[in-house]
Amino acid sequence: MKIVIIGNGIAGQTIAEEIRKHNSDFEIFVISKEPYHYYTRIFLPSYIIGEKSLEKLILHSDEWYKNRNITVKLNKQIDQIDRVNKKIHIREDDTWFNYDKLVIAAGSNARKLPFGNSDVNGVFTLRNIANADEIRKYIKDNNVKDVLIMGGGLLGIELGFHLRELQLNIAICEIAPYLLPRQLDRGTSKLLQKYLESKNLEILCDVAVEKILGNENEKVSGVKLKNGMERKFDMILQQMGIIPEISLVHKSDIKTEKGIIVNEYLQTNDPDIYAVGDCVQFKGNIWGIIPASREQAILAAQHILELNPEPYKGTFWNTRLKIAGIKLTCLGTPEEDEKKETTLIESVNEEKYLCRKVRIENNEIKSAILLGPGKDNFFLKNLGKKVDLDEVKRKVNE
Numbered sequence: 001m002k003i004v005i006i007g008n009g010i011a012g013q014t015i016a017e018e019i020r021k022h023n024s025d026f027e028i029f030v031i032s033k034e035p036y037h038y039y040t041r042i043f044l045p046s047y048i049i050g051e052k053s054l055e056k057l058i059l060h061s062d063e064w065y066k067n068r069n070i071t072v073k074l075n076k077q078i079d080q081i082d083r084v085n086k087k088i089h090i091r092e093d094d095t096w097f098n099y100d101k102l103v104i105a106a107g108s109n110a111r112k113l114p115f116g117n118s119d120v121n122g123v124f125t126l127r128n129i130a131n132a133d134e135i136r137k138y139i140k141d142n143n144v145k146d147v148l149i150m151g152g153g154l155l156g157i158e159l160g161f162h163l164r165e166l167q168l169n170i171a172i173c174e175i176a177p178y179l180l181p182r183q184l185d186r187g188t189s190k191l192l193q194k195y196l197e198s199k200n201l202e203i204l205c206d207v208a209v210e211k212i213l214g215n216e217n218e219k220v221s222g223v224k225l226k227n228g229m230e231r232k233f234d235m236i237l238q239q240m241g242i243i244p245e246i247s248l249v250h251k252s253d254i255k256t257e258k259g260i261i262v263n264e265y266l267q268t269n270d271p272d273i274y275a276v277g278d279c280v281q282f283k284g285n286i287w288g289i290i291p292a293s294r295e296q297a298i299l300a301a302q303h304i305l306e307l308n309p310e311p312y313k314g315t316f317w318n319t320r321l322k323i324a325g326i327k328l329t330c331l332g333t334p335e336e337d338e339k340k341e342t343t344l345i346e347s348v349n350e351e352k353y354l355c356r357k358v359r360i361e362n363n364e365i366k367s368a369i370l371l372g373p374g375k376d377n378f379f380l381k382n383l384g385k386k387v388d389l390d391e392v393k394r395k396v397n398e
């Protein structure tokens with residue numbers, strides 16, 4: 001059996017590893033348009049500021065793949081899938097490559113919007129090593145001092161924190177009334193904001209950009225906000241969410257909406273073609289987080305190997321962040337649970353930027369927000385499971 005995987009991010013890497021763990025006979029090919037072996041995108045902000053080298057970023061050598069009999073083809077973009085003849089087209093070589101089972105693990109792209117000015121220099125998104133190199137070079141070559149990060153999500157905050165290390169003035173602007181609206185409730189978010197401000201990050205919530213300012217082919221000079229105010233910035237980083245990469249399936253009749261539609265075994269409408277990771281849409285959801293990519297890839301691998309895995313039910317939202325000495329774990333969807341009939345067990349100390357809030361429904365942990373020091377393993381392990389409430393109270397106050 002010949003298994004071909006498109007994409008060598010966490011989803012592609014995991015499925016290759018998982019299949020090889022259980023089977024030494026199948027041929028495994030991983031094809032990626034990037035020039036590097038698998039690396040974790042989490043460390044890209046550290047790479048920009050020079051804290052992590054390229055060598056440290058890339059996790060495995062040529063030898064590692066050779067020893068596991070996994071063939072990796074780098075710098076190759078797949079631009080067509082021929083389902084009838086079970087082959088894919090490699091753009092660079094203008095050749096077709098056949099498969100028995102195909103896995104699409106093509107990930108996603110960062111959303112980038114022109115804001116009325118698409119031709120100005122100094123506006124970036126961060127998704128891969130090439131973007132990180134561009135950002136680093138622009139900061140160095142242009143004497144950048146004031147940076148606007150558009151998007152107060154996980155990535156915007158992480159990036160802002162790291163760039164402070166380069167002595168840049170950082171403003172993070174978020175259109176929602178508070179930071180991390182998907183992961184946090186308003187109260188915890190405001191506490192996080194206070195903490196970030198104490199670390200000299202400027203946080204602008206409920207603020208929308210109307211126009212990016214600067215002349216065509218010249219450097220960005222700032223932004224005009226929807227409230228009419230103008231602000232000067234030397235660089236803009238847009239971290240405003242992701243768009244699943246689905247362009248490669250367009251001519252193939254593989255069903256897509258926002259992402260590639262998959263069933264509970266991660267199969268597309270063609271049973272020999274699977275899709276996993278950021279490019280996937282399952283029951284209307286797109287996750288865009290590492291735990292979902294890993295869970296989907298392991299399950300799809302087991303299905304290919306005919307190991308009868310349990311059907312996929314979706315991944316619990318699970319976000320863990322460690323920035324400048326503060327730890328934040330968000331499990332489930334606290335904001336939605338706040339509106340439901342749930343029991344809240346909490347411990348808050350604003351002076352110490354400490355907040356532990358757990359929501360329980362029918363004795364099950366539905367969601368948790370854990371900001372500040374303290375262990376999160378108990379909640380992570382028991383998310384969605386029946387628990388003893390006294391034990392939860394003890395752990396919340398630990």
Ligand SMILES: Cc1cc2nc3c(=O)[nH]c(=O)nc-3n(C[C@H](O)[C@H](O)[C@H](O)COP(=O)(O)OP(=O)(O)OC[C@H]3O[C@@H](n4cnc5c(N)ncnc54)[C@H](O)[C@@H]3O)c2cc1C
Binds near residue numbers: 041045276
């Ligand atoms: C800076 C940053 C920080 C992050 N931090 C976190 C975090 O702390 N926690 C968390 O859970 N998630 C985090 N994420 C999100 C996480 O990285 C993604 O969820 C994860 O990378 C998705 O993995 P994937 O394998 O599906 O896709 P990707 O990692 O996007 O990999 C897909 C690969 O496929 C290649 N490809 C695409 N199309 C083709 C084609 N047609 N032909 C060949 N190759 C192709 C791409 O070039 C890419 O290399 C972060 C993301 C970024 C950018």
